[in-house]
Amino acid sequence: MTSTYSPDGSAHSGGARPGAARVPRWSVLGAATVLALGVQAVLALWVAPADANQGDAQRLMYIHVPAAWLAYLAFTVTAVASVLWLWPRTRSVKWDLVAGASAEVGVVFTALTLALGSLWGRPVWGTWWEWDARLTTTAVLLFLYLGYLALRRTGDSPDERGRRCAIAALIAFADVPVVHFSVTWWETLHQEATVFNPKLETNITGTMAWTLLWSVVAFTILYVYLVRSRTQLAEMQEGLEERELANAIAERIETGESAVTV
């Protein structure tokens, strides 16, 4: 696949997503997310021109690239939050919950990246899947963070879980630069990055470039919304578990006291 995109072939091809996701709570951020994604879908599907080489298949770039960007962003936030949890001076259960929330969102977008890449690869490469370095390292990334999420569900004290998961998150994060640079380090079927390539040459111009930029911004707003909601849910669940534990202890004490009294 070539690495530049344009309607006239001077720069060459790539994908985005429709908004319309219902929000659990209508808020300014939720409204901004829906609006941004709606505009993004219009730009990607109707306003941006078709690529001279790939035709309409290139429109998948406007969702494939932002999904991959969000996966990078999400796992970076997970790594940073994990370091903040491990660092004694900044340790707070909040960082552990943010790390978990961001990793979950990252897993959703990594899976989407792979699925969208497969949908794009079929018309332009002639195959749904290749054991190419970029595709393989991305699949490994998905399974690493699925393992991380599984680890979060193991029953343990919040401290023990936090330490174990923070270390696992940092180990898993090592795969993120490998995924990004895989197209530089190895001969791959996957093209080099359109923007953040080693030469920092932007291989996309005009309306296509603006549409891609808007897509990345819209997905980033979506990420903030999703992580905020997921963290809020985790905080509520954490609080509920603590209260249930406190209630169980209180009941035990009451029962013990009445047994002694009787």
Add this chain to the structure above:
Amino acid sequence: MDDNGGYVIAGFALTGGVLAAYVAWLGVRLRRARRSGAGTEQPRG
């Protein structure tokens, strides 16, 4: 849309569907957590 339009529509539909499902799932869990009183109730004893 050209001959590959089906892949594009499938990609956008998949993304929209996955995100809508995830947001709906989050919404259901949040409402359930609020109904159960998480974050407001005080521990007994």
